């Protein structure tokens with residue numbers, strides 16, 4: 367509550383002065399003084415209400431900002447979780463794809479991936495009139511290896527043969543496990559004759575392998591059948607012809623490679 371201003375003090379003194387008792391101006395001044403007080407009271411009330419509103423608005427603003435900050439932090443957290451989740455999904459997809467396209471024992475392409483690539487490469491070879499050779503390779507007398515030395519040694523032989531294949535074939539060729547001890551090699555841009563040179567060399571390096579079993583060196587050989595995709599046949603027919611050539615190689619004494627008709 368503020369004290370009276372000098373003018374107000376003067377009016378208070380005039381109204382209190384007994385010498386102006388009964389003076390007609392005193393009555394008018396007294397009424398004016400009352401109205402002035404009334405007005406002052408109202409102005410103070412309005413100022414108090416306005417102050418109250420201002421502080422409520424300020425508090426509301428502060429609490430809105432705090433809520434906004436909190437929600438922003440929560441959103442950032444959700445975004446981080448979602449990023450991590452997406453990365454996990456990508457890793458999972460990659461390992462699922464790997465598991466569904468690679469052979470678990472040897473790590474090379476499985477039949478599914480080979481079939482996929484066969485379809486793509488045969489379409490490409492036909493469209494551009496390019497050669498495509500397909501090779502079926504089968505380890506000789508593998509059952510005897512399993513029976514005499516056990517399945518584990520048999521597995522090691524499979525792995526060694528795969529390493530030999532990988533080091534002999536060219537970068538854009540693809541070798542994969544067709545099933546059991548049978549492998550398929552896909553050679554884009556190769557005629558049957560060109561494939562024959564690579565495959566003969568591969569036969570020699572398999573024969574030179576020598577898988578160690580205790581103190582013995584176990585000799586391994588493989589037979590191969592080669593066929594070149596014809597413009598008028600499906601890749602399944604090419605594989606059939608390579609299979610027939612492989613059978614011929616087996617019947618002719620194994621450890622050799624035969625060209626399909």
Ligand SMILES: Nc1nc2c(ncn2[C@@H]2O[C@H](COP(=O)(O)OP(=O)(O)OP(=O)(O)O)[C@@H](O)[C@H]2O)c(=O)[nH]1
Pocket residue numbers: 471504505506507508509510512516517518519520521524545546547616620
């Ligand atoms: N260790 C091992 N053996 C397998 C695997 N898959 C298939 N086999 C074996 O491979 C052998 C294939 O035998 P066969 O089809 O009779 O052929 P082979 O003894 O190689 O005789 P030829 O092909 O005529 O030279 C079978 O004994 C199968 O059990 C494998 O993943 N690991």
